[in-house]
Amino acid sequence: MSHPHLLLSAGAHDRLGVRRKDPDWLAERWHDASSRALVVSGTRVRPVEGALPWVETAEAPDGVRVLLGERDGTTHWAVITGPEAAESQEGEWYPLRGLLPALAGDQVVDAPLVFHALGLAEWHWATRHCPRCGGRLAPEAAGHELRCTVCGRTQFPRTDPAVIMLVTSGEPGADDELCLLGRSPQWPEGRYSTLAGFCEPGETLEDAVRREVAEEAGVVVGEVTYFGNQPWPLPQSLMLGFVGRAVTTEIDLADDELADARWLTRAQMRDEATAGGLVLPGGVSISRSLIEHWYGGPLPGQW
Structure with a gap:
């Protein structure tokens, strides 16, 4: 028999890990008209008419750009902004658990991308200072690393x-x-x-x-x-x-x-x-x- 939980992994994307430290490639893909971004305010996303709002990167606000990867020839990103973005815009913003209904039906293929985006957003939200010296952390590797601006220690996402x-x-x-x-x-x-x-x-x-x-x-x-x-x-x-x-x-x-x-x-x-x-x-x-x-x-x- 098929197992229901496997649906949430059915649309696994190529995470393009080897491209995360290639600034020229990242810039080219960000400005490509076919690329799409999911805007995350803090750790929340705002569905539009029950669907996830993948926007053209040119329409995305300022924030931490996170390369999610490629699926079906389209490069997907997340843009992590501060929580104030949700407070200043109309509509309800939801954490991941509240988004699960929007991942039903045809949109279930977006689940690996959304899990990737919100998992990193949660990590960025919770990881503000270096655990070694308390210094400020700055994002690197297309949002997949945080480096201390004081001692240089690198932090990686937790699972x-x-x-x-x-x-x-x-x-x-x-x-x-x-x-x-x-x-x-x-x-x-x-x-x-x-x-x-x-x-x-x-x-x-x-x-x-x-x-x-x-x-x-x-x-x-x-x-x-x-x-x-x-x-x-x-x-x-x-x-x-x-x-x-x-x-x-x-x-x-x-x-x-x-x-x-x-x-x-x-x-x-x-x-x-x-x-x-x-x-x-x-x-x-x-x-x-x-x-x-x-x-x-x-x-x-x-x-």
Whole structure:
């Protein structure tokens, strides 16, 4: 079966990394009439009639020019301006999570470009001073590096690895096989998802899966197998999907990271999702892919 989260990577662009320090080439492509730019105010974008506003570079405001790359013969850029741009213009400006509806349908091919643009915008927004000396940072390499103007140290964009896992118990494929879902304290009743957490320094991804499940739900996990990954720059994560086999099934929510955790059979999942009592993650998330991969097909309803 196809996995919904892969849609957000379907239009991957050539990032043209070897061109980022070629000023003549950058200037030529910026002034080319076919090039397009996405204007980012701080970390927000303003959709126009539900679509992402790729503008001609000649119409883009002043700001940090970020080379995103090339797709279908068109060079794409992001222009990062201060947050005051959003305050001075009409229309609603959205962070990445609010833009996901605009990445549905035909526009899903823009997702890798938008993830690239807003991931770098978030990094520029959060990285203002050199961590070594506190000096001012200046953008280089078409927005992909920040160099300290005092000590010369270079900063590079951050991506934090986060594990997301579907934990199962019982004979694989059997009618009574179970999967574990949890509900965050911030979520409404009925909303459940796979468990997730960040990888700590010096930790393997598999051990991160085991630790997070033990901390959040008190369940011991043994075998861990890789499933897939999904860029998720909210603000700077890479979601790494796994399937874990439980050694124990008793749930203990001692650390209060979850409001609830449940074991569900496929029949229970189908019946509750159909009735609306169980609300599962959206179709473009790797969490949804993990759940439907285990279930064996599409399920009704989503956030």
